[in-house]
Amino acid sequence: MSSLAWIDFDEAERQRAQRIIALFQERESRDELGLGSIRDSIADHLFPGTSTIQTRLRYMLFVPWLYQSLEQRRRAPHQLKEEARTLEIRLVEALKTGGEKKGIIGREAGVKLQRLPSSVYWAGLNAWGIRLFHGSIDSYFAALQRRRLDHTPDESETSAERYSNQKFWTKGLPPCPAKLLDSTTFRLTKDEAGFIIDRLVSQQPSSLLTHLAQHRVDAECDYIWEHPQRHDFPAKAQHLVQQADRFSAVLHGASLLYNLQLSERREHDDWVRSYQQRIEAWADGIDLKAIQNWSLDDFWKTVEHPAHNIRPATRRFVAQWLEQVASGVERISASYSARSLVKKRESQLKSSQSRFTNRAVLDRWTGASGAERLSFRWSQAKSHLRDLAHAR
Structure with a gap:
């Protein structure tokens, strides 16, 4: 992503920008009402190191294996970057040869692949303590050259010994399989699964993911609060999941009302009927008593995360929407104040690009924007947990 080169010096900002760009390409993750900081705070508490564009867990090993193979090559940073890209493209073909059909990053794009697995998993590798080098991918390649030039060779050292002291990757990384780039699969070995679990225990001991x-729980459910073993979760995790469930349920109504209003403005009768029905079903599912007793002070304390700044305007919107719900959820689709609240929020966030004021933007709308319940990256976490459970 050459367009992000200007923030390459700041890894946290780079990752944040990549998340924003990714969200614009994922229909149901669009953050039309500015709830992303809350969503990501909860997700990073529950499932740290995951992202919505991750696919399969073994990429957490593929990337360091491929990058390690470059560390002893005497190349300039731009050459190493190109060689890394070549290796990652070869991995696509190796996975196809191995019989994999789903979850391959670049399966269709091939040599035209823009978002490489390394960029998708780079932040997660750091969060799980697999990557020890704190910096961007570009700075990693620069560091390889710099450390090689700074190192005074000792004739008694082997090449492997010199580079083992560089601390780019954690000790104990499972060995790269022979002929990895000829044929491979997403199936983890037991040793590989054990290594990943050890990393999670070491770096993210209090997370629900760990x-x-x-x-080794492999459960099939759409949302983490529907998990069959929820009552066995640690107490802190149970509380966070309860808060996530409540927030997702309540704010889903605001997203549906947003989509309903746009459907009305587009005068698309089928869309209007669909969203009216969905709002009715949403209202029927709301536990009004629980919502009326919901402490937002407790919620904000629970979801607070150092990597995310939840702005005062976002907090006010959530509080005002909660008031709307608590005062009469069954009438909310017809409520002028509820409609105005949602419209004002989107307009403030999007300014001249608001679908309420810019007809050209509205006409490009395809009928759904962030219309599903927030799931806080449970889909990706579930996939990773399934891969761990089926290691052999």
């Missing part, structure tokens, strides 16, 4: 990974 708890589930330790127990």
Whole structure:
């Protein structure tokens, strides 16, 4: 992503920008009402190191294996970057040869692949303590050259010994399989699964992801609060999941009302009927008593995360929407104040690009923007946990 080169010096900002760009390409993850900081805070507490564009867990090993193979090559940073890209493209073909059909990053794009697996998993590798080098991919390649030039060779050292002291990757990384780039699969070995679990226990000991990974839990459910073993979660995780469930349920109504209003402006009767029905179903599912007793002060304390700044305007919108819901959820689709609240929020966020004021933007709308419940990256976490559970 050459367009992000200007923030290459700041890894945190780079990752944040990549998340924003990715969200614009994922229909149901669009953050039309500015709830992304809350969503990501909760997701990073529950499932740290995951992202919505991750596919399969073994990429957490593929990337360091491929990058390690470059560390002893005497190349300039731009040459190493190109060689890394070549290796990642070869990995696509190796996975196809191995019989994999789903989850391959670049399966269709091939040599035209823009978002490489390394960029997708780079932040997660750091969060799980697999990557010890704190910096961007470009700075990693620059560091390889710099450290090689700074190192005074000792004739008694082997090449492997010189580079083992560079601390780019954690000790104990499982060995790269022979002929990895000829044929491979997403199936983890037991040793590889054990390594990943050890990393999670070491770096993310209090996360729900770690708890589930330790127990090799493979559960099929759409949302984490529907998990069959939810009552066995640690107490802190249970509380966070409860808060996530409540937030997702309540704010889903605001997203549906947003889509309903746009459907009305487009005068698309089928869309209007669909969203009216969905709002009715949403209202029927709301536990009004629980919502009326919901403490937002407790919620904000629970979801607070150092990597995300939840702005005062976002907090006010959530509080005002909660008031709308608590005062009469069954009338919300017809409520002028509820409609105005949603419209004002989107307009403030998008300014001249608001679909309420810019007809050209509205006409490009395809009928759904962020219309599904927030799931806080459970889909990706579930996939990773399944890969751990089926290691052999």
